[in-house]
Amino acid sequence: MPLIVWDESYSVNVHLIDGQHKKLFDLANEYQTALTNGKSHDALKQLLDGLLNYAAIHFGTEERYFTQFGYDDMEAHKREHKIFNAKVSDIIKKRKIGEEVGQNEVTKFLKIWLEGHIKGTDHKYIELFNKNGLR
Numbered sequence: 001m002p003l004i005v006w007d008e009s010y011s012v013n014v015h016l017i018d019g020q021h022k023k024l025f026d027l028a029n030e031y032q033t034a035l036t037n038g039k040s041h042d043a044l045k046q047l048l049d050g051l052l053n054y055a056a057i058h059f060g061t062e063e064r065y066f067t068q069f070g071y072d073d074m075e076a077h078k079r080e081h082k083i084f085n086a087k088v089s090d091i092i093k094k095r096k097i098g099e100e101v102g103q104n105e106v107t108k109f110l111k112i113w114l115e116g117h118i119k120g121t122d123h124k125y126i127e128l129f130n131k132n133g134l135r
């Protein structure tokens with residue numbers, strides 16, 4: 001079973017960003033599948049790196065629009081993005097030095113963060129983005 005499945009309740013009513021969220025879900029699911037299938041340490045590292053890199057691209061997209069549209073909640077929103085980056089970077093670092101990282105710790109974080117952030121925090125910018133012509 002996939003870790004997280006995109007449906008309309010996640011939609012932010014902007015095609016580009018919905019697409020990026022779907023891709024993040026794919027990457028998180030791929031990571032979980034790799035864990036379940038007992039993939040190598042290196043393979044898992046590559047997936048985590050890929051997830052972190054793609055998240056950076058996605059956060060960059062949202063944050064560029066925040067600046068462009070003068071979003072009031074920008075700083076609080078960016079702080080949440082930083083928490084994601086810090087957590088995933090920390091997991092990557094721990095694994096690199098051979099520290100134990102609970103498998104559930106990673107997937108649970110990804111699921112809870114993605115769900116909470118998109119449905120809670122991202123949904124707050126929908127009106128502003130749509131008002132500025134983004135669809």
Ligand SMILES: [Fe+2]
Nearest residue numbers: 062117121122
């Ligand atoms: Fe966001």
